[in-house]
Amino acid sequence: xxxxxxxxxxxxxxxxxxxxxxxxxxxxxxxxxxxxxxxxxxxxxxxxxxxxxxxxxxxxxxxxxxxxxxxxxxxxxxxxxxxxxxxxxxxxxxxxxxxxxxxxxxxxxxxxxxxxxxxxxxxxxxxxxxxxxxxxxxxxxxxxxxxxxxxxxxxxxxxxxxxxxxxxxxxxxxxxxxxxxxxxxxxxxxxxxxxxxxxxxxxxxxxxxxxxxxxxxxxxxxxxxxxxxxxxxxxxxxxxxxxxxxxxxxxxxxxxxxxxxxxxxxxxxxxxxxxxxxxxxx
Numbered sequence: 163x164x165x166x167x168x169x170x171x172x173x174x175x176x177x178x179x180x181x182x183x184x185x186x187x188x189x190x191x192x193x194x195x196x197x198x199x200x201x202x203x204x205x206x207x208x209x210x211x212x213x214x215x216x217x218x219x220x221x222x223x224x225x226x227x228x229x230x231x232x233x234x235x236x237x238x239x240x241x242x243x244x245x246x247x248x249x250x251x252x253x254x255x256x257x258x259x260x261x262x263x264x265x266x267x268x269x270x271x272x273x274x275x276x277x278x279x280x281x282x283x284x285x286x287x288x289x290x291x292x293x294x295x296x297x298x299x300x301x302x303x304x305x306x307x308x309x310x311x312x313x314x315x316x317x318x319x320x321x322x323x324x325x326x327x328x329x330x331x332x333x334x335x336x337x338x339x340x341x342x343x344x345x346x347x348x349x350x351x352x353x354x355x356x357x358x359x360x361x362x363x364x365x366x367x368x369x370x371x372x373x374x375x376x377x378x379x380x381x382x383x384x385x386x387x388x389x390x391x392x393x394x395x396x397x398x399x400x401x402x403x404x405x406x407x408x409x410x411x412x413x414x415x416x417x418x419x420x421x422x423x424x425x426x427x428x429x430x431x432x433x434x435x436x437x438x439x440x441x442x443x444x
Contacts, residue, residue, distance in 0.1 A: 165443040166212040167314055167337040170235060172228040173202030174409050174436045176372055177252020179224060182413040189414050201418070201438055203252045204346045204410040206368065207232035207241075208335055208444075213311035215242040219333060219344055221272075225256025231439075243271035245302075245316055247346060249278045249327030257288060260296045269298040273308060275318065276301055278328035302331070313338040319360070321345065322353040324388070334364060337444025343367035346410035349388040351398045361402040365444075368436055369395065371408025371417070374424050378414040392417065392424075396431050403432030411435075 173179075180201040181190030193199045203222035209232070210216070216236050221244055222228065233239045246254050254274075260267040274282065279301050282288040291297045302308065307317045315336040323330035332345030341364040348370050351357055361367055372389040373379075379387075390398070392408055392415075399406050408428065411417065416424040417435050428435055 165339070167208070167210045167339075167444050169335070169342055169442045169444055170207040170209065170232060171368075171409075171436050171438055171440045171442075172205040172207050172218070172231055173222060173224055174411055174438050175201040175203050176410055176412040177203055177223070177250060178413065179203050180411075180413045180418065185413060189418075201411075202228060206344055207235065208314060208337075209235045210311045210314045210337075212313065212338075214238065215311055215314075217241065217243045217245060217310060217314075217316075219245045220247055220253045220346075221256035221259075222252055223256055225259045228256075229259070241270075243273065243310065245318075245333060246272065246274045246278055247332065247344075248275075248323060248325070248330035249281055250324075250347070253347075254278065254282075257282070257291060257297070260291055261287065262294060262296070265296075267296045269295050271300060272297045273300045273302050273316070275304075275320075275329040275331055277325075281327055304331070307336075319345075319356070321348045323347050323349050334360065335444065340365040340444040342442065342444055343369070344409075345369045347372075348390065351390050351395070357399075358402075361399065361405060364405065366405050366407065366442060367402070368407050368409045369399075370410050371395070371415070371435070372410050372412050374415050374417055378412065392428065396428065396433065399433075400431065407434040407436040409436040 181193040202224035205220045302318045304320045307315045317334040318331040335342045343364045374392045416422040
């Protein structure tokens with residue numbers, strides 16, 4: 163089948179982006195003066211060229227730039243809907259750009275799991291997006307596919323994460339030719355027995371690579387911000403290395419530097435590090 167659908171990487175960083183607000187350490191210092199080295203918060207866009215439609219996963223703090231990146235992939239410069247993974251600040255707060263002081267969108271489809279749906283409907287300023295019909299909020303159900311066109315399906319998959327505000331899901335995206343997993347946040351692989359079966363099923367996966375190891379946050383207990391470290395994932399996911407790209411990278415993560423020992427470890431093991439702007443046909 164012809165390549166009529168693709169994914170575009172709209173951002174690769176953890177919720178706060180790169181550089182991170184208030185950081186003047188080596189990992190961020192030079193990036194304040196070098197826009198080309200900045201990275202947006204983890205998000206992907208999905209384009210179905212045959213249907214003339216596109217969708218974005220997550221509404222990040224970099225929403226306006228990511229909307230522009232994705233809309234430029236379509237002749238009509240528009241986007242047909244958003245799928246949200248969970249209720250942490252880097253993943254849904256960009257919705258504020260849809261309200262009347264900014265885009266004043268009309269019934270833009272936004273898919274969310276039940277607890278996040280409730281959070282948005284019951285709390286200002288998000289509630290105003292529903293009340294003023296800026297968005298058409300649609301509930302997702304675990305493992306129930308959503309057909310957004312004749313050839314593209316989104317299936318949410320519940321994963322363990324710090325669910326203070328909502329459930330957390332990854333998405334399996336089925337295109338005309340391939341399946342992709344987008345899973346930017348999870349607490350640990352040990353708590354998610356399904357990962358190996360999903361990786362057997364998909365052709366490529368973008369997974370949580372927040373920290374390379376437990377040494378990146380001196381003075382803080384990294385167990386209180388749980389994510390599977392890349393060093394752990396290199397062992398756990400090794401049989402699927404060629405399918406796996408790390409995304410959602412903290413500003414401290416050394417794999418952001420392609421000349422680093424850690425980046426070389428990832429590549430030498432057969433894994434990949436996601437790159438902003440890259441395309442993957444599905």
